[in-house]
Amino acid sequence: MTETKKRAAAWGEALRKAYPEARCSLHFETPFQLLVATILSAQCTDEKVNQVTPALFKRCTTPASLAAMAQEDLERMIHATGFFRNKAKALIGAAGMIARDFEGEVPRGMDELLRLPGVARKTANVVLGNAYGRAEGVVVDTHVGRLARRMGLTKENDPAKVEADLMRLFPKEEWVVLAHRLIAHGRAVCRAKSPSCGTCSLAHLCPKVGVPERAGSRS
DNA sequence: ATCCCGAGGG
DNA sequence: CCCTCTGGAT
Structure with a gap:
């Protein structure tokens, strides 16, 4: 050694x-919710993220429903997390891609996750490790x-x-x-x-x- | 290298 | 006023 x-x-x-x-301090119940929460967590405390996600998850139960939101409405809901325009655009883009290209399920592999807008290795590693229990790298x-x-x-x-x-x-x-x-x-x-x-x-x-x-x- | 961006602490 | 907070795209 x-x-x-x-x-x-x-x-x-x-x-x-x-x-x-x-352990993970972001609140989530599904891989998609963890993906959303992790995208929102950029340059922002997890506590702040946990304040905005309940209303968001109640309104959007599937990737398709989030992808269908007006970007302005989404921006209002996530405003407190900062970078709200970038994050709203990324979330709608990623949700749409999951709905269209991945049959509504968050992909389980690094390469696929990295194709989603707003997702790089940090976010992909969080989802793979904490939602799927299949870490491909270190956050x-x-x-x-x-x-x-x-x-x-x-x-x-x-x-x-x-x-x-x-x-x-x-x-x-x-x-x-x-x-x-x-x-x-x-x-x-x-x-x-x-x-x-x-x-x-x-x-x-x-x-x-x-x-x-x-x-x-x-x- | 720079931009996006709010909120809270020192 | 400054800095930092579980980044990513250009």
């Missing part, structure tokens, strides 16, 4: 103890990327490269829960701006504790 892989295993174990219950959002770098598990900045490193370092069965734990830790402790390194229960593993954010990062 490589040195980095050993450190990854140590992080995985520590995260499991610190966040045993970590890399702003939290996962930041923590993987701080933890010394990658030096990449490109989310796709971070994902490749994490896939190499962790067994497939841990990919879904790993992302949830990193996100939980990233929100509560290892925040972007002022991480609570002083009270962090994982600090003993961390190469960045006490190291100023930018010092020596460029050579």
Whole structure:
């Protein structure tokens, strides 16, 4: 086992103890609902998403019914989540494509999911891992990327490269829960701006504790 | 690299 | 006023 892989295993174990219950915090009951909620979650808190989705899911029970909505009406319903024009257009486009090309069912594979407007690897990984239980990759959002770098598990900045490193370092069965734990830790402790390194229960593993954010990062 | 975009915190 | 929040498309 490589040195980095050993450190990854140590992080995985520590995260499991610190966040045993970590899971998806978006509210959903079907794969389609999770897809919608995940598209809405871009640059927005999951809590805010959970405030707008109940009314939306009540009005649109199928992809076809969402695709048939007037974009203006949809924009009003999701306004609070930000980026509402882009998101409304993506949702209507994705719902229409699912209705027409996939017989009304959210596709179960990465390649198909990536054809949907507003869906890239992050969103596809969320749906595959959390709705279908068939992860093809690791969810890399702003939290996962930041923590993987701080933890010394990658030096990449490109989310796709971070994902490749994490896939190499962790067994497939841990990919879904790993992302949830990193996100939980990233929100509560290892925040972007002022991480609570002083009270962090994982600090003993961390190469960045006490190291100023930018010092020596460029050579 | 830049744009889309609201809401809440410091 | 600044920044950040489970991104994606151009």
